Amino acid sequence: MMDNILITVGSDEKIDIVSIGVNSVLAKVDTGADTSSIWVSQVQETGEGLQIVFFGPSSPLYSGKVFTIAKDYKVTRVANSFGAKESRYKIKLLIKIKGKSVRTNFTLSDRSSKPYPILLGRSLLSDNFVVDVSQRVVKG
Numbered sequence: 001m002m003d004n005i006l007i008t009v010g011s012d013e014k015i016d017i018v019s020i021g022v023n024s025v026l027a028k029v030d031t032g033a034d035t036s037s038i039w040v041s042q043v044q045e046t047g048e049g050l051q052i053v054f055f056g057p058s059s060p061l062y063s064g065k066v067f068t069i070a071k072d073y074k075v076t077r078v079a080n081s082f083g084a085k086e087s088r089y090k091i092k093l094l095i096k097i098k099g100k101s102v103r104t105n106f107t108l109s110d111r112s113s114k115p116y117p118i119l120l121g122r123s124l125l126s127d128n129f130v131v132d133v134s135q136r137v138v139k140g
Helices: none
Strands: 007-009 012-017 022-029 036-046 049-054 066-069 073-079 085-097 100-109 118-120 129-131
Touching: 012 118, 036 085, 049 085
Parallel strands: 007 129, 022 118, 036 100
Antiparallel strands: 012 022, 012 085, 036 049, 036 118, 049 066, 073 085, 085 100
């Protein structure tokens, strides 16, 4: 039996979001966050499911395209970066990081004021990746 080999990631990484066809998105690796988070500018629950517009008009990743998640979503309570509890939608997305494809949970949030449109949390990292904070995509 072959052991699961952990892939080393840095404090930020470029990822592909296979589920929505967006490549080379800069993401912050955050071992202090439990769940990963992705920037959405619009989210609405309808009879068809969750209607989502990823990123915002100020982002070069923004397309304005509405994606529908029919069934695979939940509402969850999370502590934001200030420790306050808030309700957020949670969906599963297939991403590719350092050549490894992983289907993982993302909470949907307004990250327009954050330097990274995506945050990668512990639930994604656990059993898949090890973090070396000396490695960075963005230098500074």
